[in-house]
Amino acid sequence: MDPAKALKVGLAILAILVALPFLVRLWPEPLTMERIRQGFEASGLPVEGMRLAPKPSNESVSELNFMVGGVSVAVYQYDNAGTIARYQEYNRKDPGTAIVESWNLAQSLGAAVPKQTPTRCVRRGYFLLVAIGDDVATLNRVVEVFEQL
Secondary structure: OOHHHHHHHHHHHHHHHHHHHHHHHHOOOOOOHHHHHHHHHOOOOOEEEEEEOOOOOOOOOEEEEEEEOOEEEEEEEOOOHHHHHHHHHHOOOOHHHHHHHHOOHHHHOOOOOOOOOOEEEEEEOOEEEEEEOOOHHHHHHHHHHHHHO
16 A cells, blocks of 8 residues: 555544544434423423323323423324324325315305314424414424424
């Protein structure tokens, strides 16, 4: 091997070893229920009644429930990508319902006006946040806090 090339490789390895401790600090922490709890408590939102469910629902491994300014929030942790994808789809509005609502088809046929409670559903890795409440601004803030964790 050429001595100049060996020197360049050696310097590159040395630079990587020196930079490694700084790069490790920049690496994001893994998302956990405890980190979610700390993030919401530090967000400045009025968090009330935060608790881990003793028996998680929706086939989740763990479930965190709390209220934020009148908005009910549930965070589910899954260990299976298929299960979390299925529950994420359950919380989305299907296209047929969206068309019926936007065109007021049900009301034109004499149905009562439905009262839909605004809902936000966000997936981040193996965590699924479902927020339900009447205040859309608070719903959006809850989603924003969760996405920034």
